[in-house]
Amino acid sequence: MRVLVVMAMHAEAEPVVRELGLAPVSTPPWAAHVPMKLYQGRVGSMELDLVVNGVDKQSGLDLIGTQAATASAMLGCEAFKPDLVVSAGTCGGFAKRGGEIGKVYLAEDRVWYHDRRVPIPGFDAMARGGYMVANLDNVAETLGLARGVVTTGDSLDLSAEDSERIEAVGAHAKEMEAAAVAWVAGLFGAGFTALKSVTDIVDGPHPPEEEFFENLKHATEQLAKELVRLVHAIAEDAGLA
């Protein structure tokens, strides 16, 4: 069994790399100038590949959003043909649905887009995504993981149009990558899930850009802790640990 984890930011990935004892791969199997970084290791006899977006050449900042997530997932899926793909990272939570800083959600049901609007029959549904997540109910129950509906868009703020679509699916985790990774996983016939840790409260009093960096360290520590537990439990569940 082979699992691909896709993450956007180095700060999110660093504790995962450390806790799972993953090794950086200096020459990943893609073109040399492509910024995506690769880390590899094993959990029991399960192979684990972690692709991190890497940085934007111009700004030196971590690449974020669905286009970078698509690129990372494509490279990882083409190279490693994973059985399961995990989009792991941080998200905005919703106080009205029990969200709090550092709470970690395992995706449930379907993963949605909230910022793709194409009002043509058929294209409207395709634009919304709604990709099914893998059934990890047993694992989630064993671990006592919170479950939540994940929704994706390329903006950190919240427009009226985005909010309408987020509320329509009762999302728990608003983030910027999962649906893109889910779509790519589906192209390759791989299972998909997402694990998202809350850095900011969308329906709270503070703008996300203030809360995000303040809570990033705590949220990423929680994310790493739960991701390590999750991959160990998946390996055990598959008889590979």
Place this chain on the structure above:
Amino acid sequence: MRVLVVMAMHAEAEPVVRELGLAPVSTPPWAAHVPMKLYQGRVGSMELDLVVNGVDKQSGLDLIGTQAATASAMLGCEAFKPDLVVSAGTCGGFAKRGGEIGKVYLAEDRVWYHDRRVPIPGFDAMARGGYMVANLDNVAETLGLARGVVTTGDSLDLSAEDSERIEAVGAHAKEMEAAAVAWVAGLFGAGFTALKSVTDIVDGPHPPEEEFFENLKHATEQLAKELVRLVHAIAEDAGLA
């Protein structure tokens, strides 16, 4: 010299395939279940690869938007290491800036996103894109091609937030793929341009979903005509024709 053309819809690609005499490749160099279609041919001694998104498994509809465009461009760039990448397709035009149905714009200056909003210093600029296009001024002048600023987002409609960003760059062509393709081309050190044909008038009286299909045939015929002229002129300019 090798040129990669990336297109979203089969209806857009069909006249291009026919006019350039491109041959479908039944086993493209990527995983079998990936929906992206490949056509190849030559223009003089210039090699030309055309990647079309292909269709969504669930709905049977053409894949559109920036995630599919990213995937197509990644596959094409990894496989063929092109010198130049062209995002070709249809767009919304703006009557107030001279747009009319069937008018074809060659990208000028920079290509933008209008639906990625990240209000954090540095990330805000990265989210807007602003990818430089290749200097094809001589070719454009020879051909008498209209020039226009291209802006990309994942919605066919126009929100207040999108409109604000479109007006900020004075865009001529509002479409759903170019910035994603430009970003990928940049990762691989390839040049980039876009060629976009107007199917609907954003600031006109009709909703785009009504105009789009009505004008698709005319717009794609104009697009094919200009794309054929453009690749021939590029081949000539490079001494390959």
